[in-house]
Amino acid sequence: MEDAMVTTEGSSDVRCELKARVRDHWELETCGTRYGEDHDRLAWFREIAENRIRLEPYILDFARFPEADGRQILEIGVGAGTDFEQWCRYAAHATGVDLTEAAIALTAEHLRLEGISESRFTLRTADAEALPFEDKTFDIVYSWGVLHHTPNTERAYREAYRVLKPGGVMRTMIYHIPSWTGIMLYVAHGLLKGRIALGLRSAIFNHLESPGTKAYTCAEGRRLAADVGFDSVVVTTRLGPGDLLEIKPSRRYRGWAARLAWMFYPRPLVRLLGDRFGLYLLIEGRRPAKGGGYTT
Structure with a gap:
């Protein structure tokens, strides 16, 4: 059932499109805003944050926000600012970028409502494949569930390496294959529609969140980091809320078939089998203190 690696190679026009x-x-x-329902804006942002940690509690152990104390931090893909708020509370200065103006506006509003001083952070729209920062600027580069969406994920990892100071650490989450989420997408969009050759990667590429979403094996994720120069690379997998169907479904999954799937899904069995087939691939690496790796 597993297909060959889906890539976005091709002309620059295709990648730009x-x-x-x-x-x-x-x-x-x-991302994440569907979990906010309160009419009060500050309560709405806090509701999003509470649901994020409830569904993905391992973010705290992975991000290790207190380690940002006195350091320069970059978050790639700020969303509604849930993690970025934490970076702002600890870092000497936190910088956040996102491809969308909506995320930057929401995060700025979130921080204002939480009373975070504007002197503690910088927000701007930017492309993960072409970060607008000088080499060796940040002590930590962090990105949760973002870099698999950009057409050239490898270039995004090179950029993360480039802007890190020697000895700096990168912590990212990208999507993993094989995963329960990938299998469910294959069943829904491949097997049940007679498209047996669709494959897990193609199901994810075409049907998981934004178009062109990619997923990587543990070995591929390790190579993504190691090939641009990161060392001490640690790769782990985690069950995501999608693997357990604990997510709030998007509009495309609110029909009767989806309701039945949510009702009868074997969550205890998936939990029992552990994180091996989790959607989340957590990658941590360090830029060597001296020499090696990708440079501009």
């Missing part, structure tokens, strides 16, 4: 579609997708719905 795909990136525009990705941006348009997330301009319409910033």
Whole structure:
């Protein structure tokens, strides 16, 4: 069932068109905002944050926000600012970028409502494949569930390496294959529609969130980091809320078939089998203190 690696190789025009579609997708719905229902704006942002940690509690252990104390931090893909708010509370200065204007506006509003001083952060729209920062600027580069959406994920990792100071650390989450989420998408969009050759990667590429979403094996994720120069690379997998169907479904999954799937999904069995087939691939690496790796 597993197909060959799906890539976005091709002309620059093709990549630019795909990136525009990705941006348009997330301009319409910033990641995580469907979990906010309160009419009070500050309560709405806090509701999003509470649901994020409830569904993905391992973010705290992975990000390790207190380690940002006195350091320069870059978050790639700020969403509604849930993680970025934490970076702002600890870092000497936190910088956040996002491909969409919607996310930057939401994060700025979130920080203002939480009383975070504007002197503690910088926000700007930017492309992960061409970060607008000098070499060796940041102590930590962090990105959760973002870099698999950009057409050239490898270039995004090179950029993360470039802007890190020697000895700096990168922590990213991208999507993993094989995963329960990938299998469910294959069943829904491949097997049940007679498209047996669709494959897991193609199901994710065409049907998971924004168009062109990619997923990587543990070995591929390790190579993404190592090939641009990161060392001490640690790769782990985690069950995501999508693997457990604990997510709030998007509009495309609110029909009767989806309701049945949510009702009868074998969550205890998936939990029992552990994180091996989790959608989340957590990658941590360090830029060597001296020499090696990618440079401009």
